[in-house]
Amino acid sequence: MADYEKIRERKLKKARKVLRRAGKKVQVLFLIVAILLAGLGGRIFYIIYTRGDEYTQSVLDEQTKSLNTVLAKRGQIQSSDGTVLAYSEKMYNVILDVAQLFSDDEESDSDLTGDTINALSSYFNIDRSELIAKVYDNQSSRYLKLVKEISSEEMEGFKNLMIVTDDKGNETKTSVVDVWFEETYVRRYPYDNLAADVVGFYSQNNGGELGLELEYNDYLTGVNGLTYSYVDDGLEIANETKGVTDGLNVVTTIDYNIQKIIEEKIIAYNQEKPSKNTAIMVMNPSNGEILGMASYPTFNLNDPRDLTKSFTEEQLGAMSDEDKTNAMYDLWKNFCVSESYEPGSVFKPITVAAALDEGVVKDGDTYVCNGYEEVSGWKVKCHAYGQGGHGQLTLEQSIMESCNPYMINLSIKLGTVKFAQYVSVFGFGSLTGVDLPGETGGIIYPADKMTVIDAATNSFGQNINVNMVQMLSAYCSLIEDGNYYQPHIVKEIEDSNGNVVKSFNQTLIKQTCTADTSKLLRRYLFSTVNEGTAKKVAVKGYSVAGKTGTAQKANRDEQKWLISFIGHVPADDPQIAIYVIIDEPDGTTGTSGSSADVLTLSHDVLESLLPYLGIYEDLTASEINTQNSEDELTVEVPNTTQN
Known part of the structure; x- marks a missing residue:
C-alpha cells in the first residue's frame, strides 16, 4: 500500500511540472496574439483616421452600382x-x-x-x-x-x-x-x-x-x-x-453586292416611274439560299418611324395617330413575304409541268388557239383574242407566246382533282417556312372545292393567290430537276469569336416534277426569252430563260395591274433564279401596255449581276438573238364574256 502511495505521489509531481510548462507556453501564445491584435487594431485605427472618409465615400459611391x-x-x-x-x-x-x-x-x-x-x-x-x-x-x-x-x-x-x-x-x-x-x-x-x-x-x-x-x-x-x-x-x-x-x-445568305445592285435598280426605276410596290428576289435554285431580297418603298433602319420621306408635311398634318401607325406598318411590310397576289402568266410553267408529268400532253403536241376557250358557259379569252388567236401552237410555243387557251385545255385534261394536287405539290397554299416573320400562305382552291372554271383560270395564274417566296421556290424546283429546297435567308449562327454554333444547310423538301419534265421546261423557258414574249430580258451572250406575267388585280373595274418576270441563268445549268414584280406601275391604270417596263428592269438587273457572279457567256454568235419582241398584252378576266 505504501508503495502505491509513493508511485501516485511521483505521478502527481510529474503532472504538475507538465502543467506548469504548458501554462507558460499558453501565456506566451496569448501574448503573441495580443500583440498581433494590437497591431491590427492600430493599423485599422490608422486607416480610419487617415483615409476613413475616403473609404466611407467609396463604399457609399459603390452602393449605387452594386448588383x-x-x-x-x-x-x-x-x-x-x-x-x-x-x-x-x-x-x-x-x-x-x-x-x-x-x-x-x-x-x-x-x-x-x-x-x-x-x-x-x-x-x-x-x-x-x-x-x-x-x-x-x-x-x-x-x-x-x-x-x-x-x-x-x-x-x-x-x-x-x-x-x-x-x-x-x-x-x-x-x-x-x-x-x-x-x-x-x-x-x-x-x-x-x-x-x-x-x-x-x-x-x-x-x-x-x-x-x-x-x-x-x-x-x-x-x-x-x-x-x-x-x-x-x-x-x-x-x-x-x-x-x-x-x-x-x-x-x-444575302450577298451584299447582289442586294446593293437590285436595290439601286429598283430605286432608279421608281425615280422615273413610281409604283405602288416594286420587289426583286434572287435565289440559288440548287440549295434554297436567298441571295437578295428587296422591295420599294423602303425606310431607314436607323429611324424607322420617320414618315417624312414618304409623305409631305401637309399630308402628315392631316393624318391621325392611327393613320400614321398604319402607314408605318405598310412601309415596314416585306412585300416578298407578306403580300399575296395573283401571279398571272408566270404560273403557266407549273401547269405545263403538271400536264407533262401526268402524260396528258407530250413535247411537240399541238393545239389550235382561236383566241378563247369556252368553259362552263364562260368565254375565257386569250390576249391574242383581237388577232383571232395564235392559231396552231406546239407546247413549247404555248409558253413562248403565253397562250391562255392552251393552258385551259391542259387543266381540263388534268381534271380538277389532279390539277389541285399539283398546285399543292408545288407549295402553293402553304407556308414555305422561310425564316422571316409575317409570311402569308396565299389562297388556293382545295381539290374537293375546285370547279372546272377555277382550274381553267388558275392554269394561267388568275384567281389564285401566292407570295413571292412561294412562286420563286416552286420555279426553282421546276428548273432544278424537280428538287424543292427549303427557302432560307440565314446561313449560320456564330459566336463573337467567329465559331459556328449552328449551320443551316440545304434541305431537300420534296420532288415536284420529274427530271425529264424539268429539262423540257428549261428549254421552253429559254426559247421564251430568246424568241418569245420575254426578248427584252435577254442579256447578250447569256442563255437567259424565263417567263413573263401580266395579271389584272382584283376589283377588275379599277383596271390595275401587276406585271412580272421570273427566270434563271444559264438556261440549262441554273446558277441563279430571279423574280421581279412591279405592282401598279405608273401610267398603267386602264392598260397593261407598260409591261415592257418589268422586262427592261429584269434585263438591267441581270446585266449587272451576271458578271459579278462570275457566270460566263454561254451563247454562240448564231444563238444570240437581239431582235425586239412585241410587249405581252393583257390577260382578260374570265367573266368578261358569257354565253
Whole structure:
C-alpha cells in the first residue's frame, strides 16, 4: 500500500511540472496574439483616421452600382461575305446620385454642389436651372439618369473633370462628385436602307420588331449579367461581373453586292416611274439560299418611324395617330413575304409541268388557239383574242407566246382533282417556312372545292393567290430537276469569336416534277426569252430563260395591274433564279401596255449581276438573238364574256 502511495505521489509531481510548462507556453501564445491584435487594431485605427472618409465615400459611391444589371451585347447581322448589316455600339448613360449629392453638400441650398452642377450643365449642355429643379425633385434618388447614350470619348472627358492626375501619376478626386456612368448599347445599321425589311430593326423596349431582328431575336439577344462591388483583402473596393453572355451573330445568305445592285435598280426605276410596290428576289435554285431580297418603298433602319420621306408635311398634318401607325406598318411590310397576289402568266410553267408529268400532253403536241376557250358557259379569252388567236401552237410555243387557251385545255385534261394536287405539290397554299416573320400562305382552291372554271383560270395564274417566296421556290424546283429546297435567308449562327454554333444547310423538301419534265421546261423557258414574249430580258451572250406575267388585280373595274418576270441563268445549268414584280406601275391604270417596263428592269438587273457572279457567256454568235419582241398584252378576266 505504501508503495502505491509513493508511485501516485511521483505521478502527481510529474503532472504538475507538465502543467506548469504548458501554462507558460499558453501565456506566451496569448501574448503573441495580443500583440498581433494590437497591431491590427492600430493599423485599422490608422486607416480610419487617415483615409476613413475616403473609404466611407467609396463604399457609399459603390452602393449605387452594386448588383446592377450588365447588358449583354446584341449579336451582329452580317451578309454572306462578312459585311456587317447591324451591330451594337457600347454607349453610356450619365447617372447622378442625388441622395449622396445632398449628403456631401456642406454649402447653402442656393449654391447646391456648384462644381458638380456647373460641370454637368456645361459639359453636357444642360440648362442649369432645369438641372437644379430636377435635382430638387429627386432628392432621395440614388439613380437619376441625366444624359442618354454618350460615347466613350465623352465619358472619359467628363471623368477628367472628376479625377485629376498629378505629375507622379497619383489620382485625386475633385469637387465634381457623385456622377457615374451606366453602360448601354445602341443598335446601328451602317447602310441605313439596305435590306431594310429583311434585316428589320431593334428597340430597347420591344427587342426585335421586324425581319431577322425579330425572327432570330433569341439568338441575337444574349444573357444579361450582374455587376457587384466588395472590399478586397487590401481594403480596396473591387468590382466583379457575373453571368453576362453576349448575343450570337447571324450570318445571312444575302450577298451584299447582289442586294446593293437590285436595290439601286429598283430605286432608279421608281425615280422615273413610281409604283405602288416594286420587289426583286434572287435565289440559288440548287440549295434554297436567298441571295437578295428587296422591295420599294423602303425606310431607314436607323429611324424607322420617320414618315417624312414618304409623305409631305401637309399630308402628315392631316393624318391621325392611327393613320400614321398604319402607314408605318405598310412601309415596314416585306412585300416578298407578306403580300399575296395573283401571279398571272408566270404560273403557266407549273401547269405545263403538271400536264407533262401526268402524260396528258407530250413535247411537240399541238393545239389550235382561236383566241378563247369556252368553259362552263364562260368565254375565257386569250390576249391574242383581237388577232383571232395564235392559231396552231406546239407546247413549247404555248409558253413562248403565253397562250391562255392552251393552258385551259391542259387543266381540263388534268381534271380538277389532279390539277389541285399539283398546285399543292408545288407549295402553293402553304407556308414555305422561310425564316422571316409575317409570311402569308396565299389562297388556293382545295381539290374537293375546285370547279372546272377555277382550274381553267388558275392554269394561267388568275384567281389564285401566292407570295413571292412561294412562286420563286416552286420555279426553282421546276428548273432544278424537280428538287424543292427549303427557302432560307440565314446561313449560320456564330459566336463573337467567329465559331459556328449552328449551320443551316440545304434541305431537300420534296420532288415536284420529274427530271425529264424539268429539262423540257428549261428549254421552253429559254426559247421564251430568246424568241418569245420575254426578248427584252435577254442579256447578250447569256442563255437567259424565263417567263413573263401580266395579271389584272382584283376589283377588275379599277383596271390595275401587276406585271412580272421570273427566270434563271444559264438556261440549262441554273446558277441563279430571279423574280421581279412591279405592282401598279405608273401610267398603267386602264392598260397593261407598260409591261415592257418589268422586262427592261429584269434585263438591267441581270446585266449587272451576271458578271459579278462570275457566270460566263454561254451563247454562240448564231444563238444570240437581239431582235425586239412585241410587249405581252393583257390577260382578260374570265367573266368578261358569257354565253
